[in-house]
Amino acid sequence: MKQLLLITDGCSNVGISPVVAAAHAKAEGITVNVIGVVERGESISSAEIEIEEIARAGGGMSRIVNTRQLSQTVQMLTRKTVVTTIQQAVNRELRQVFGAESVEALPPERRGEVVRVIDELGESSPLRVALLIDTSASMRPKLAAVEEAIRDLVLSLQSRSGRSEIAVFHFPDSEDGDGCVCDLDWTDNIAGVKRILTRLSMRGTTPTGPAMMQVIDFFRQGDYGRTIRGETDGMIGEDVV
Amino acid sequence: MKTSSELRLAPGTVVTGKWKRGRYRVERLLGEGANGQVYLVEHGRRLYAMKVGGDAVDLQSEINALRALAARRRRAEPFLLAVDDFVHADGAEYPFYIMRYVRGSALHEYLQREGADWFPLVGYNLLGKLAELHEAGFVFGDLKRENVLVGDYGRVELVDFGGATAFGKGVRQFTGLYDRGYWNAGSRTAEGSYDLFSFAVLCLHLFEGRKLLQLSQTLLPQNRSPAELIRLTDGHPALKPFAGWLKQALRGEFASAREAAAAWQRILYGGGVKPAPRRRSSAGWAAGLFACTMLALAAAILWLMTEGVLPAGLS
Numbered sequence: 001m002k003q004l005l006l007i008t009d010g011c012s013n014v015g016i017s018p019v020v021a022a023a024h025a026k027a028e029g030i031t032v033n034v035i036g037v038v039e040r041g042e043s044i045s046s047a048e049i050e051i052e053e054i055a056r057a058g059g060g061m062s063r064i065v066n067t068r069q070l071s072q073t074v075q076m077l078t079r080k081t082v083v084t085t086i087q088q089a090v091n092r093e094l095r096q097v098f099g100a101e102s103v104e105a106l107p108p109e110r111r112g113e114v115v116r117v118i119d120e121l122g123e124s125s126p127l128r129v130a131l132l133i134d135t136s137a138s139m140r141p142k143l144a145a146v147e148e149a150i151r152d153l154v155l156s157l158q159s160r161s162g163r164s165e166i167a168v169f170h171f172p173d174s175e176d177g178d179g180c181v182c183d184l185d186w187t188d189n190i191a192g193v194k195r196i197l198t199r200l201s202m203r204g205t206t207p208t209g210p211a212m213m214q215v216i217d218f219f220r221q222g223d224y225g226r227t228i229r230g231e232t233d234g235m236i237g238e239d240v241v
Numbered sequence: 242m243k244t245s246s247e248l249r250l251a252p253g254t255v256v257t258g259k260w261k262r263g264r265y266r267v268e269r270l271l272g273e274g275a276n277g278q279v280y281l282v283e284h285g286r287r288l289y290a291m292k293v294g295g296d297a298v299d300l301q302s303e304i305n306a307l308r309a310l311a312a313r314r315r316r317a318e319p320f321l322l323a324v325d326d327f328v329h330a331d332g333a334e335y336p337f338y339i340m341r342y343v344r345g346s347a348l349h350e351y352l353q354r355e356g357a358d359w360f361p362l363v364g365y366n367l368l369g370k371l372a373e374l375h376e377a378g379f380v381f382g383d384l385k386r387e388n389v390l391v392g393d394y395g396r397v398e399l400v401d402f403g404g405a406t407a408f409g410k411g412v413r414q415f416t417g418l419y420d421r422g423y424w425n426a427g428s429r430t431a432e433g434s435y436d437l438f439s440f441a442v443l444c445l446h447l448f449e450g451r452k453l454l455q456l457s458q459t460l461l462p463q464n465r466s467p468a469e470l471i472r473l474t475d476g477h478p479a480l481k482p483f484a485g486w487l488k489q490a491l492r493g494e495f496a497s498a499r500e501a502a503a504a505w506q507r508i509l510y511g512g513g514v515k516p517a518p519r520r521r522s523s524a525g526w527a528a529g530l531f532a533c534t535m536l537a538l539a540a541a542i543l544w545l546m547t548e549g550v551l552p553a554g555l556s
Binding site: 071072079083087103104107108109111112114115116118119123148151152155156157158159160161 | 260305
């Protein structure tokens with residue numbers, strides 16, 4: 001299962017539309033969830049429509065929350081998406097086996113066993129969640145809450161029985177302002193990571209769409225992240241050996 | 242996805258089950274849980290609680306936990322009475338289940354009204370409920386004040402099983418303040434000690450609520466720790482006798498809820514008296530009782546024999 005979780009607080013203003021990018025993600029089997037994060041008293045009504053549309057195009061869900069609710073929301077959206085993904089797969093099976101359209105179409109007494117299977121698969125299927133963080137100027141005061149939410153998510157994922165990994169990206173990147181930076185390659189443990197979001201750019205653009213396209217590409221090619229990260233050749237060399 | 246928060250059933254609405262055709266008249270909204278709303282309903286002149294969910298799979302997970310629990314306590318009055326769907330006037334279908342209506346108030350309200358004297362007993366009853374659920378293979382998960390109903394004479398009922406999780410899985414639903422992970426005190430894997438940690442925080446919330454909330458609001462995430470919570474365990478007179486117990490629960494030292502309940506019970510009646518002499522005296526008392534019983538039995542047999550009621554062959 002693949003998920004992309006976008007955390008932002010504004011509209012994109014550079015490059016490909018994030019709604020189109022989300023539709024690309026969905027075509028690649030990646031579910032896109034979006035959280036719009038606000039400070040108390042702040043309104044982002046202009047961005048709300050875009051946020052909702054990105055999630056719809058990406059087959060996921062969206063929520064507008066304040067920084068205090070962020071951890072809980074990240075955790076909840078991830079879990080719900082896992083269940084929904086499994087449910088869609090199970091529904092396909094149901095059509096073949098029972099001729100029922102969905103779990104809901106089964107009589108209540110036959111749901112118990114099916115839901116037990118859904119719960120079991122939801123716990124044990126491998127899961128990869130890429131978090132894409134908007135670090136443009138207005139997001140800066142909220143980044144501490146974002147870091148906390150990421151750590152909290154890892155804690156929840158560690159209690160799953162299936163293999164669970166996250167990767168973290170932020171945008172805009174420091175070079176040309178229309179891509180993203182990989183802060184954390186696929187991992188299941190961030191205990192040793194002091195700060196997750198580093199090397200933040202001072203540029204003011206919000207290239208949400210292009211950044212999403214890069215993350216989709218990262219999903220496709222497992223080692224693409226190392227190139228974005230611009231790290232030593234040694235790492236790639238190790239993989240070749 | 243349908244969200245049940247959009248649903249409002251007005252008093253007087255009659256809900257008819259799609260599959261079993263049971264009719265339930267809505268009296269009023271009782272409360273709102275994570276997976277849906279709970280209404281007070283009337284059916285065949287009796288009152289029940291009806292939980293309506295927005296999502297059939299979420300609600301069914303809850304029902305699975307309730308069924309597992311019911312299978313364990315066959316003698317008890319059934320808690321789960323019917324499971325069905327209904328079609329709302331707006332065309333959407335909602336899954337629901339009917340459960341026994343538990344008259345009672347939320348834990349903190351009960352203690353406020355009836356007094357802290359009830360706390361040790363209510364705590365013991367709650368631990369018993371948790372132990373029972375654990376023995377059925379589930380962890381409650383989302384233990385908090387609102388999810389504990391207390392009825393007459395401190396009888397306890399757990400409500401809202403939305404967080405109930407099979408042992409070994411990731412806890413499905415929890416509340417930050419009560420969550421072991423939030424306090425950097427362990428994983429979110431469903432195990433007995435997870436609920437016991439929440440139980441300990443619940444005790445702190447009841448008597449040191451202000452300080453607890455202050456801790457959660459002022460500490461940096463990386464500085465939250467069980468040690469901070471342990472500092473709150475012996476400040477309040479109602480908690481003081483249980484300080485050692487709470488410390489063990491916060492550190493995850495109890496092997497099971499049953500063991501934790503037994504430890505709680507010792508505090509309840511021990512009053513700090515050393516257990517060794519008590520045990521001897523109680524054993525002596527039991528031995529004395531046994532001797533008396535045997536004597537009475539012998540006398541009875543003797544009497545029956547002399548009266549000729551028993552066949553002589555028996556002697």
